[in-house]
Amino acid sequence: MQLGMVGLGRMGANMVRRLTRAGHTCVVYDVNPDAVKSLEAEGATGAASLEDFAAKLDTPRAAWVMVPAAFTGETIDQLAAVFEAGDIIIDGGNSYYQDDIRRAAALRERGLHFVDCGTSGGVFGLERGYCLMIGGEDDTVRHLDPIFKSIAPGFDAAPRTPDSRGEPSTAEQGYLHCGPNGAGHFVKMVHNGIEYGIMAAYAEGLNVLHKANVGAEHAGGGDAETAPLDHPEYYRYDLDTAEIAEVWRRGSVISSWLLDLTAHALRQDPALGGFAGRVSDSGEGRWTIHAAVDVGAPAHVLTAALYERFSSRGEADFADKLLSAMRKEFGGHDEKPGA
Amino acid sequence: MQLGMVGLGRMGANMVRRLTRAGHTCVVYDVNPDAVKSLEAEGATGAASLEDFAAKLDTPRAAWVMVPAAFTGETIDQLAAVFEAGDIIIDGGNSYYQDDIRRAAALRERGLHFVDCGTSGGVFGLERGYCLMIGGEDDTVRHLDPIFKSIAPGFDAAPRTPDSRGEPSTAEQGYLHCGPNGAGHFVKMVHNGIEYGIMAAYAEGLNVLHKANVGAEHAGGGDAETAPLDHPEYYRYDLDTAEIAEVWRRGSVISSWLLDLTAHALRQDPALGGFAGRVSDSGEGRWTIHAAVDVGAPAHVLTAALYERFSSRGEADFADKLLSAMRKEFGGHDEKPGA
């Protein structure tokens, strides 16, 4: 079938490629004309403006919006202005699901259908396919099924779960209609929250391994202001974290795609010299915590993973200064200079 | 080559099977004679006692001990009593690496070689192979290489990490000599610490999804003693966690073996009715935290994952009662009865 794509960054462009390969036809638009030209060369129909984009799409139109989060709202508004009742707008970005609910209601008043689609896959999506978490009305989502099926990784992307029988469900092909509007981005949001937690688990554990030689390095012990190592003889391992990440990839309980990436990163540079350790976070991690707090679900791990990113960027500095100040108040302790 | 195996539970027996299939010969012993008989039927040489076991092994002997943690120490002692200088004892269980250091030193005084081998793989090890994390002297570990290679999953168990070239390292075959004695169990310990963190990340995230319908269920809001839901309209999703776990298996950033297992468990019973939620923990998770504290590595996530297990077993009860008592003291709040 035909799909319009607005936003031809890496993810949008690769989705167009997956669709084209699968025999669908794509009308494409981007604020950057070069991005449009590039995909035209691969067989897509380019549009020069959103008006042109709307004109080139058959009705009822279906357009997938894949632009940076900051521009999603206005892009959808502009699209809605040139679309007609019965048309469908799919938000494939990382929007806040609460915005979806409002947006869907506003579009519905004008007869437009809205679908929120959380998309995971990263830079490998062209080959791997994208995991799709979808929210919207039943009819609309069903209508778009051929599109979702082609963007998703497909049944062969993973061994079938034991005890699953019969015709593969869409989940077994890598896409799922999760519920009404917002449900897709809600599930994607929590997906990212989990991602933060898993990443932190590897990072913390590998940091322990990284420090496993402190007993050899600090033979002298601590001082009055820092806890000495009670048993330095137990921390004299000069471990190769790159090889350890590699060995865990085979047969261990903690093998995963994120571990594959970790092994690759450490193989390239075990010292990770290209990074300062200022870890960014995007909205989903934060929204997951808002949701956990709202529904009353304890989420120690997911929250700690988010806060560690805050701390990595110096956001705890005032708190830390206050702790040093209190220590000086009650114990007369001056702060120790850094190494 | 030849290997002796002491302890023929699921893991020990399956290792013998992997070794036998690979052309090695095994002498086996267990306190349970039926376990010995069963493996004799599959081609292993059974032993009636540890003395018999020692007698049937060629020198220098190599014996793998795979017994429950509580019996590892005494089994090794008994084995050492019937072994001779030059022989090798491998501890494949979940021993504390600090015990390894002491044990290796004691055995070394008597001319015996000790190898600590952390083993991951669970009930699927027979087919998948076991990920091996090894600590010990270079010569000894090199001598045992054919054994480790056959127990490990092998190169094909995972796609090769990009940018890796040439002859595959042992890590790329699923086993790694991590360092001197204790290093194998140290790495396995942290592996399990990470495992706790990853498991908790999935569990917490899926719990948020599980509760995503509280806005529909508790339309009435809270009361003076419990925070009401500020926006119930945002929490009206009746999500299918089993299908969500399934869809994440394909193409998403959080795909992993633990997710595969989660999808299977939820497919069997989305309500998890067979479980009360009292989560056990074994030593490795605790030891990982001891190590993190000792080396000064912040491990918010790994520690929270451990403490959540404690809490699941009621270990926070006194603390919780104290919190309710304080609330009553300053606010006159009586505790609310449970639902």
Place this chain on the structure above:
Amino acid sequence: MQLGMVGLGRMGANMVRRLTRAGHTCVVYDVNPDAVKSLEAEGATGAASLEDFAAKLDTPRAAWVMVPAAFTGETIDQLAAVFEAGDIIIDGGNSYYQDDIRRAAALRERGLHFVDCGTSGGVFGLERGYCLMIGGEDDTVRHLDPIFKSIAPGFDAAPRTPDSRGEPSTAEQGYLHCGPNGAGHFVKMVHNGIEYGIMAAYAEGLNVLHKANVGAEHAGGGDAETAPLDHPEYYRYDLDTAEIAEVWRRGSVISSWLLDLTAHALRQDPALGGFAGRVSDSGEGRWTIHAAVDVGAPAHVLTAALYERFSSRGEADFADKLLSAMRKEFGGHDEKPGA
């Protein structure tokens, strides 16, 4: 000066008493006529309805609303309906500061002034006075200064901070104009977030002391499914937590009012038999976490304290069942029955 009080529960009534004792005159109203009568007997002027209440107040009127959080919004609306331009409405409850901002803007359009006042003090406020955190316009807050001064604890309630000189600030008397509308409840919100953290610190620490005898109680050690105690000989202390809380009240770094209450609660019943350990939470703790996430301030401790309350009420059950299910999947471990 004159103040109207709507809501004569424990806090509202006690504030009227503090004001009356200080020479102010109070007009009082409550949906429960007995509460009105009771304060009339102590010298206040009772009102039979909000209309009557408005009629009995001199203009410009000043009314303090001290009703349960669920009724604050509608009470303010009703009051606004019978008030006139220039009148003042003070919300002394635990409202969400974001609601204050909207409410103040709405009232301002009608010429009414709004003040948000976070109030801490609990059941001891009549004698101790109430700590007041105030948000609103400068003029309005200044106009109400005599009221705030009388409700607050006063300068003598704590020893003067060293290095503070000259005329005591209002903060040194126990009340503070924190900023524009919402600022009062924002500061009160964080105050309560901190309160959760401090309470949890005591509760967790005392729980460790409570369990310090596990080495004597579980001499037999663990089993395959639970970590055994490596060194039971170090955990053989039968400690008296009530006496310990008492001794910390004098001279220790952790003396506090919450510790005073803890000592009292433990003195009454060291086993805390009257409590099940289902700890409630009200909005402020949750809102504090929302704010921490929004502003990017790591708040591990405050968040953990909130989540522990969630867990105490069984909100982690699904997550815990999932952890047990995963353990069974990869390790074949059945869940251990509870004690």
Place this chain on the structure above:
Amino acid sequence: MQLGMVGLGRMGANMVRRLTRAGHTCVVYDVNPDAVKSLEAEGATGAASLEDFAAKLDTPRAAWVMVPAAFTGETIDQLAAVFEAGDIIIDGGNSYYQDDIRRAAALRERGLHFVDCGTSGGVFGLERGYCLMIGGEDDTVRHLDPIFKSIAPGFDAAPRTPDSRGEPSTAEQGYLHCGPNGAGHFVKMVHNGIEYGIMAAYAEGLNVLHKANVGAEHAGGGDAETAPLDHPEYYRYDLDTAEIAEVWRRGSVISSWLLDLTAHALRQDPALGGFAGRVSDSGEGRWTIHAAVDVGAPAHVLTAALYERFSSRGEADFADKLLSAMRKEFGGHDEKPGA
């Protein structure tokens, strides 16, 4: 009665002063002869060596050791060498309680009595007195009662806990015999663990207040790599944290001695310019977590407080770099430069 004091730093010297004022006689020794001379001038009997110290004490001798943690062990050994059966050695420092147990057993073999005494009070102990948590044999502790009573703050240091009647217990005077050897330092250890948690609660909460103006400061919102502030209009408060700490000291639920110190620190410099925010930790905080893990008591708050100190000193750097590296792997995200 008579007490010997070894170690005349601030705490040791001030204890001697409190004892002298109370009519006790003190023999004092320090490796620094000036410290000895200074206390001689205040009426104490100085000793030139530990031999001299032993000679000047009446038998059975009682000596309090108050030296830096790193020297405690050898000082006690040296003292034991010049003492005789029946003499008493009190360790008033911050020793690990597990060392106490070993030490007490070794001294007992030689007929010496050992007392471990956790001491809290900081730089204000001379006036405030010291809170004492004591471990040791009943007879020995009873014998030293006059000493403990004079060092402790005394009954008047805090209002009596309601419902307490009759003769004040020693806990109500600020000292407590907690149990056998090690119990004193065990209770002091947990005391410090709680101290870390309370300090962190204030620091985190005040950090949220410190950042409450981010909505005004970052009007432009985020970018693709950092979560934008969804509602900047809710974070436009320029709060005075020094005044807020001050106002909480009177009448609020979170008033405490640590808050008094916080208010003083912020009054001196609200920007805390004299501190870099590298927060030290001493052994007790770590040992508390070891104990929590060993006894199976969930301690999210106490542990997070410790880890925040680790992070403040850069101990999470490798983990943070790894997180940035993973993000680059799956999302192609380059790390954002710091501000």
